Amino acid sequence: MRPSARRWLPLAVLLAVGLVGCAPEGGGGVQSTKMGTITSRGKLICGVDGSLPGFSFVGSDGTYSGLDVDVCKAMAAALFGDPGKVEYRNLNSSERFAALASGEVDLLSRNTTMTLSRDAAGGNALSFAPPTFYDGQGVMVPTASGITTLKALAGKPICVESGTTTELNLADRMREQNIPYTPLKFQTGDQTYAAYLQGRCVAVTSDRSQLAGKRSSFPQPDAHTLLPDVMSKEPLAPATVNADPVWADAVRWTVNTLFQAEELGITKANIAAKVAEAKANPNQADLRRFLGVEGEFGKQLGLPADFVPKIIAAVGNYGEIFDRNVGPGSRLKLDRGVNRQWKEGGLIYSPPFR
Amino acid sequence: MARSPSVGPSPAPGLVTPVPWWRHRRVVPWVVQGAVALTVLVVVAFLLGNLIRNLTAAGLLLTWNWLGQPAGFDISETLLPFNAELPYWRGLAAGLVNTLRVVITGLVGSTLVGTLLGMASFSGNALLRGLTRTYVEVVRNIPLLLQLVFWYFVVFLSLPNGTAALQLPGVVLAKSGLYLAGFGDGLHWIGPQLQNGVWQAPLRLSVEFGALLTGLIAYTAAFIAEVVRGGIAAVPKGQWEAASSLGLSWWQTLSKVVLPQALRVIVPGLNTQFISLAKNSSLAVAVGYTDLYSVAETTLNQTGRAVEVVLLLLGTYLALDLFISLMMNGLNRLVQIRER
Numbered sequence: 001m002r003p004s005a006r007r008w009l010p011l012a013v014l015l016a017v018g019l020v021g022c023a024p025e026g027g028g029g030v031q032s033t034k035m036g037t038i039t040s041r042g043k044l045i046c047g048v049d050g051s052l053p054g055f056s057f058v059g060s061d062g063t064y065s066g067l068d069v070d071v072c073k074a075m076a077a078a079l080f081g082d083p084g085k086v087e088y089r090n091l092n093s094s095e096r097f098a099a100l101a102s103g104e105v106d107l108l109s110r111n112t113t114m115t116l117s118r119d120a121a122g123g124n125a126l127s128f129a130p131p132t133f134y135d136g137q138g139v140m141v142p143t144a145s146g147i148t149t150l151k152a153l154a155g156k157p158i159c160v161e162s163g164t165t166t167e168l169n170l171a172d173r174m175r176e177q178n179i180p181y182t183p184l185k186f187q188t189g190d191q192t193y194a195a196y197l198q199g200r201c202v203a204v205t206s207d208r209s210q211l212a213g214k215r216s217s218f219p220q221p222d223a224h225t226l227l228p229d230v231m232s233k234e235p236l237a238p239a240t241v242n243a244d245p246v247w248a249d250a251v252r253w254t255v256n257t258l259f260q261a262e263e264l265g266i267t268k269a270n271i272a273a274k275v276a277e278a279k280a281n282p283n284q285a286d287l288r289r290f291l292g293v294e295g296e297f298g299k300q301l302g303l304p305a306d307f308v309p310k311i312i313a314a315v316g317n318y319g320e321i322f323d324r325n326v327g328p329g330s331r332l333k334l335d336r337g338v339n340r341q342w343k344e345g346g347l348i349y350s351p352p353f354r
Numbered sequence: 355m356a357r358s359p360s361v362g363p364s365p366a367p368g369l370v371t372p373v374p375w376w377r378h379r380r381v382v383p384w385v386v387q388g389a390v391a392l393t394v395l396v397v398v399a400f401l402l403g404n405l406i407r408n409l410t411a412a413g414l415l416l417t418w419n420w421l422g423q424p425a426g427f428d429i430s431e432t433l434l435p436f437n438a439e440l441p442y443w444r445g446l447a448a449g450l451v452n453t454l455r456v457v458i459t460g461l462v463g464s465t466l467v468g469t470l471l472g473m474a475s476f477s478g479n480a481l482l483r484g485l486t487r488t489y490v491e492v493v494r495n496i497p498l499l500l501q502l503v504f505w506y507f508v509v510f511l512s513l514p515n516g517t518a519a520l521q522l523p524g525v526v527l528a529k530s531g532l533y534l535a536g537f538g539d540g541l542h543w544i545g546p547q548l549q550n551g552v553w554q555a556p557l558r559l560s561v562e563f564g565a566l567l568t569g570l571i572a573y574t575a576a577f578i579a580e581v582v583r584g585g586i587a588a589v590p591k592g593q594w595e596a597a598s599s600l601g602l603s604w605w606q607t608l609s610k611v612v613l614p615q616a617l618r619v620i621v622p623g624l625n626t627q628f629i630s631l632a633k634n635s636s637l638a639v640a641v642g643y644t645d646l647y648s649v650a651e652t653t654l655n656q657t658g659r660a661v662e663v664v665l666l667l668l669g670t671y672l673a674l675d676l677f678i679s680l681m682m683n684g685l686n687r688l689v690q691i692r693e694r
Contacts, residue, residue, distance in 0.1 A: 094651050098660055117658065124658040155552050157430070157530060162639070162648060163655035171428045171438045182430040184562070185648060187639045195642060198511035199529060200561070202551075243411070 032246035035079075035302055038106055043085040046072035047105035050090030051190055054213040054326040054334075055111050055133075064088050067325040068109040070315045071132055071238050071255065075107060077314035078254045078307040092188045094163040097124050100241060107240055107251060111135075111210060113165045114237040127248035129255045131235035132318075133326075134338045134347050137169050138208035139227040140215065145202060150179060150229050157182040159201035161192045166206050169232040189214070203227075207234045209326065209334060216331040250301050257308050259350035260290060261317035263341055268316035275309050290353045297353065318348060409661065416665075420657045421446075427652055429644045431560050442653050449649030450670060456566055456645065457632045457674070463567065464574035464631060465624070471575060472582025473608055486579065493576040498634055501573055506565035506641040513561070516551055528553050531560040562643040566635070574631045581623035585616035617689040625682035629675045636671070646670060 038044055048056035048068050056066040073083035089105050097118070100108045114131060117123035139158075141147045150173070160167050162185035174181050184201055186192040193214050196204040204211070208226060215221045238255060240248045261267070264287070266274050278287045289295040291308050298305035315321055322339060323329045340346025375381050409415050421443040429436050429448055433455060436448040474486040493501070511529060514520065519528035524535035526546040533546035536556030546555035589612045597607040638645035647667065654663040 094655055097655070097658065101660075117656075155550060159642075162652050167652065168426050168656065171426055174428075175438055181428075183428050184430060184642045185639075185644060185652070186642050187648075187651070191640065191642070194507055195511065198507060199515055200511050200642075 032244055032250075032302055034103075034106060034240075034244045034247040035250065037103075038079060042080070043087050044072065044076045044079060044107065045087045045089060045105045046075070047089050047091045047096055047099055047108040047110055048072065049092075049110045049189065050088065051188075052111060052210055052213050053217050054209065054330055054332045056088075056109070065325065067133060067321055068111060068238075070321045070325065071109040071258075072107065074258060074311045074315045075251060075254050077310045078250070078257075078303050081304065081310045083314035092163075093161055094187060097126070100126065100239065103241075106247075107238060109238040111207065111236045112239055113207075113234045114239075115165060118239070121242055125242040126239040127242050127245070129238040129240075129248070129252045130259070130350075131237040131347075132255060132258075133209060133236040135207040135209045135234035135236050136230035137166050137205060137232040137234055138211055138230060139203050139205045140196075140211045140224050141203045141227065143223055143225045147202065148227065150174070150177060150227065153181055153203055154179045155181065156202040157184050157200065159184050159186065159192050159196045159204040161185070161189055161206065162187060164206070165232070165234065170205050173231045205231070207236070209236075209332070212332050212334055213326070246302055250303055253297075253301055254307070254311060256350040256353075257311050258315070258318040258321065259341075259348050260353055261308070261312050262319040262348070263343065263350065264290065266312055266317060267320060268312060268314075271309055271312045286353075416662055417659070418662060420659055420662075423657070425653070426656065429649065431563065431644060442657070445649050446646065446653065446666065449644060449646035452644055453635055453638075453646040453674075456563065456570065456635050456638065456643070459567055460570040460574065460631050460635065461628055463571040464578055464627070467571055467575035468578025468627075469582050471579035472586065473613075475579065475583045476586055476608070478604060490576045490579050493572055494580070498569065498573050499637055499640060502566060502569040502637055502641050505569045505572075506562070509568075510561040510565045517548060519553065521546075526553055526555065529561065531558050532564060533558050560643070562638075562641050565641045566638050566643045566645075569641075570631055570634060573634070574627055577627045577630070578624065581620055581627060582616070584623065585620035586612055588619045589615045618686075618691060621682060621686045621689055625679060625686070628678050628682060632674050632678055633671060 046069075048064065048066075050056050050058055050064070052066070052068075054066055056064060056068040058064055069088070072086045072088070076086045077083045079085075089099065091099050091105070091108075091110060096108055096110055096112065099105050101124075108126075109132075111133070112118075113135075114128040118126050119128055139150065139153070147153065158170065158181055160170055160183055167183070167185065170181075170183060184195065186195060189206075189210075192204060192206075195201055197218065206214075208230065211226055215224050215226075218224060238251055240251055242248075274287065275291050275293070278284055278291045278293045282288070285294070287293075289297065292298055292304075292306040296305075298307050301307070304310070316324070319341075322336065326332045326334045327336065336346065338347045340348060342349040373379075376385075406415070422441045424439050425442050425445040426438050427445070428438050429445065429452075431452070432448040433451045434444070434448040436444055471486050471490065474482050475490075477483050477486075513527060513529045515529040519526050524545050526533040530553060533553050533555035534557035535543065535545040538544035538556050544556050546553055548554075586608075593611055593615065594607060597611040602610065635645060636647040639648040639651065650663050650667050654660050657663070
């Protein structure tokens with residue numbers, strides 16, 4: 001059947017990795033098979049959701065935008081100096097790990113929760129970059145339903161996307177509180193929210209940011225309310241495969257660059273001035289190292305020496321990315337919350353660039 | 355194919371030049387078959403070796419212990435009792451039962467509807483004939499996935515909910531499903547009741563099951579109608595004429611004379627349609643029905659054992675389809691004309 005072709009992707013790619021792949025990816029050293037592949041291909045292949053406003057969304061003009069998309073762009077800017085050298089692949093929650101494991105995508109930047117089993121070599125064997133969004137699972141209900149607590153959902157159908165951590169958290173929380181419920185599982189977010197909007201489910205559960213994002217694209221966003229309950233921790237992080245630590249490091253420090261730039265007050269607007277300032281002042285060693293004016297950070301990571309200025313010039317710092325996509329500058333209008341810089345009491349913290 | 359002993363290699367040495375081995379009629383087929391077998395073996399060994407080597411390198415060598423781990427997810431609609439504390443294999447079994455449930459009801463339903471449609475295309479009523487042809491052409495040429503989405507999101511989810519649901523004595527059709535009266539605890543006759551905004555009844559069919567079943571039956575019936583039509587068309591026209599000259603009505607002609615003869619053409623074609631239906635049932639996940647594929651997909655994501663889960667899926671669907679084939683081949687032998 002044609003319609004099912006896409007659904008057998010996990011099989012196809014896993015068999016492909018086993019059957020066609022010859023040499024295992026090289027680990028250790030500064031050699032990275034993955035980065036070699038990306039460089040010779042001339043573009044980064046990035047796995048995204050593609051239908052989630054604020055994180056990754058295809059606009060009416062066919063261009064991708066969102067926080068997850070900006071991470072892809074930052075990575076492309078670090079590698080090629082050009083944020084446009086990215087090919088996006090829309091992946092649903094069931095396809096994503098197989099697509100990454102098989103090498104169909106180089107980088108998974110798709111609101112993916114970092115968990116032990118996904119990280120562990122005996123589990124999904126992924127390697128996570130620092131979380132780019134600290135989230136928690138929430139529940140959305142129609143305001144008119146008058147539901148304000150989880151208890152009020154007893155015996156009622158709840159829509160959830162299959163293959164997500166939310167599916168398991170929902171089972172755990174409801175079991176803990178002894179609330180019987182009916183999970184209705186759909187393969188994609190679009191189907192899940194369509195069933196919710198059609199009134200098949202009394203509630204829909206997902207990451208709170210995702211609920212807010214989807215709600216912003218509903219015909220009547222005001223008619224839906226997020227329950228105050230936060231059911232889980234959902235640190236959403238970009239991921240690569242365990243097998244290539246060199247590539248994983250390049251991704252990790254690209255994300256840290258976004259955090260560090262915000263901490264240092266370096267923005268898309270002032271990056272050129274900052275670089276000029278660093279070049280003119282030999283005693284500003286921290287800034288010179290960070291911007292690649294001196295030192296070998298780029299070389300150590302296998303990236304160009306000036307990867308930091310290229311990233312910031314392309315997408316700006318983390319604060320700018322947040323505001324533009326999910327914060328005050330977007331339709332989602334999410335509060336920074338725990339996603340503030342550590343100096344302001346948040347969790348966004350880059351290890352030192354030394 | 356008895357060979358005369360004289361047609362062998364060089365019957366009389368010295369008189370005839372011996373046939374070289376590469377033209378020898380017994381040696382050559384062996385060499386060719388040996389070469390083919392060797393190539394196949396080498397390719398398979400290479401692929402398997404690669405698979406195992408790469409899976410080992412990725413730390414993903416096949417293990418099956420995870421089947422006994424607690425699943426941690428729930429399934430909303432099961433014939434086999436299931437909850438989150440039970441192991442994965444119980445979840446997969448519950449999914450398989452759900453698949454069988456929709457496959458078996460689908461086979462029965464689509465055969466009935468398809469046969470009626472196939473017969474209707476020979477009706478004397480031009481309107482009925484035209485409607486049947488239109489139905490077959492429309493349904494056959496639209497992808498099944500689209501049809502399922504249509505049935506679920508457009509038709510079934512447009513049903514009213516709660517107190518506005520369609521109610522008949524003992525039967526309620528709501529957005530959440532079809533509720534039927536039945537015997538509850540202690541053999542009390544219980545009708546559908548609205549409790550806390552949710553309908554409750556002894557017998558319940560969800561709209562997800564309803565949409566999937568309707569979609570599968572509507573789609574497969576169109577193909578079966580064509581198979582039946584072909585079978586009926588294969589019965590010589592003389593049989594129709596002979597039957598009507600005996601004074602049999604249209605229905606009697608069809609059911610007593612034509613269909614029994616058409617069966618031997620129809621049955622092998624049905625086999626293909628039945629197998630398709632069983633495979634197409636895996637599209638259930640698009641309409642939220644928790645079948646084997648849906649459970650396997652969740653399992654695959656939670657355990658990360660993609661190769662094992664997919665192998666299990668492949669094996670199960672293969673076994674299911676082979677079983678259907680076996681049954682249909684048995685039926686085929688029953689309806690064949692025995693020639694003496």
